[in-house]
Amino acid sequence: MKVKMWGVRGSLPAAPARSQAFSKVKKALESFVKQQKNNPQLSVDEFLNLPESQQPCYGGHTSCVEVFTDKTQLIVDGGSGIRPLAEHLMAGPCGMGKGEAHIFMTHFHWDHLIGLPFFIPIFIPGNRVHFYAVQEDLEQNIRRMFTKPNFPVPFEALGAQIFFHSMEPRKPQMIGDIQVTPYQLDHPDPCWGYRFEHQGRAYSHCVDSEALRVSRDDLGLDLPLYQNCNVMVFDAQYTFEEAIEKTNWGHSSAPIGLDLAMREKIPKVYFMHHDPSASDEHIAYLQRRTEDYYQARLKALRDSGSDVFEVDWEFAWDGLVFDV
Numbered sequence: 289m290k291v292k293m294w295g296v297r298g299s300l301p302a303a304p305a306r307s308q309a310f311s312k313v314k315k316a317l318e319s320f321v322k323q324q325k326n327n328p329q330l331s332v333d334e335f336l337n338l339p340e341s342q343q344p345c346y347g348g349h350t351s352c353v354e355v356f357t358d359k360t361q362l363i364v365d366g367g368s369g370i371r372p373l374a375e376h377l378m379a380g381p382c383g384m385g386k387g388e389a390h391i392f393m394t395h396f397h398w399d400h401l402i403g404l405p406f407f408i409p410i411f412i413p414g415n416r417v418h419f420y421a422v423q424e425d426l427e428q429n430i431r432r433m434f435t436k437p438n439f440p441v442p443f444e445a446l447g448a449q450i451f452f453h454s455m456e457p458r459k460p461q462m463i464g465d466i467q468v469t470p471y472q473l474d475h476p477d478p479c480w481g482y483r484f485e486h487q488g489r490a491y492s493h494c495v496d497s498e499a500l501r502v503s504r505d506d507l508g509l510d511l512p513l514y515q516n517c518n519v520m521v522f523d524a525q526y527t528f529e530e531a532i533e534k535t536n537w538g539h540s541s542a543p544i545g546l547d548l549a550m551r552e553k554i555p556k557v558y559f560m561h562h563d564p565s566a567s568d569e570h571i572a573y574l575q576r577r578t579e580d581y582y583q584a585r586l587k588a589l590r591d592s593g594s595d596v597f598e599v600d601w602e603f604a605w606d607g608l609v610f611d612v
C-alpha cells in the first residue's frame with residue numbers, strides 16, 4: 289500500500305507570494321555562486337543535489353491524500369489538493385468516463401471540501417463517484433458544494449453517477465483490497481480519522497485533531513486507530529505553545545503526536561495541516577524545534593531507564609509519496 293499527499297496545508301490554501309519565490313531563487317543563486325568559487329566545475333544539476341540547495345518547499349494545497357494499491361485507489365478529503373489529483377486521474381479510465389473514485393470525508397470544514405467542485409471526473413458521464421462518511425449529513429454537505437450562487441453547475445447536472453455511503457463508527461469496511469475503519473478524532477465539529485489496512489500493514493490518518501484525548505483510557509474505543517499501525521499522519525498545525533493557547537481550535541502539535549507514537553510504537557509519522565500563514569522557513573523552524581523536543585525526550589527516557597522506541601518522522605509536503 290502507498291500513500292500520496294496531494295494537499296498538506298490546513299485551513300486555507302496558501303500559495304507562495306511572489307516575494308517568497310524571489311527570495312528562494314535569490315538564496316539559491318547566491319549559494320550556487322559561493323559553491324562555484326570553490327568548485328568551478330560544479331554544474332547546476334550537481335548543485336541541486338547538494339543538501340544546502342534543497343530548500344524545503346511544503347506546498348499550499350489543503351487536505352487531500354490518496355491511499356492506493358495495485359488494485360484499489362482511495363481518496364481522503366476533497367481539499368484543494370484534489371484538483372491536481374483529478375488531473376492525474378483524468379489520464380486513466382476517469383478521462384474516458386469509465387473510472388471509479390472513492391472519497392472518504394473526515395469532516396466538512398471548507399479546507400476539506402473546497403476542491404470538490406474542481407474534481408473533473410465528477411462531471412464526466414460514465415464515471416462513478418462514491419462518497420463515504422460517518423456523519424449523517426454527508427449527502428447534504430456534498431450537494432451544497434454544487435449550488436448557485438456559490439458554484440454555477442448544480443448537483444443534478446453532474447455527469448458522473450454519485451453514491452453516498454454511510455459508515456458505522458469503528459466498523460471495518462472493505463473497498464477493493466483495502467480495509468477502512470473510521471475512528472473519532474477531537475475536533476470542534478465531528479471529525480473521523482481512518483485506519484487503512486492491506487496485507488497486514490496499516491496507515492492511520494489522524495487529521496484534523498486536537499488530540500485532547502491522549503491516554504489509553506481517554507482514547508477508549510478510538511485507541512485502535514493508533515495501535516499496531518506502521519505509518520501515522522498527524523495534525524501539527526501549531527507549536528506546542530500555540531496548541532495550548534488555541535484550546536478548542538481543533539488542531540494539535542508535533543510533540544503530542546511524537547509522544548503518542550513513542551508510546552504506541554508507531555515507527556513512522558508524517559505531520560501535516562500546516563498553518564496557512566506559515567512560510568516554508570517557519571515550517572522548517574518548527575521541524576528543528578520538534579527535533580530538539582524529540583532528542584530531549586529520548587534522553588529523558590534513557591536517563592530514567594525507561595524503554596525507548598525511536599520514531600522516524602518528517603513534516604509532509606505536497607507531492608510526497610510513501611510506502612506503508
Ligand SMILES: [Zn+2]
Pocket residue numbers: 298299351397399400496561
Ligand atoms: Zn482542516
Ligand SMILES: [Zn+2]
Pocket residue numbers: 395397475496538
Ligand atoms: Zn477542521
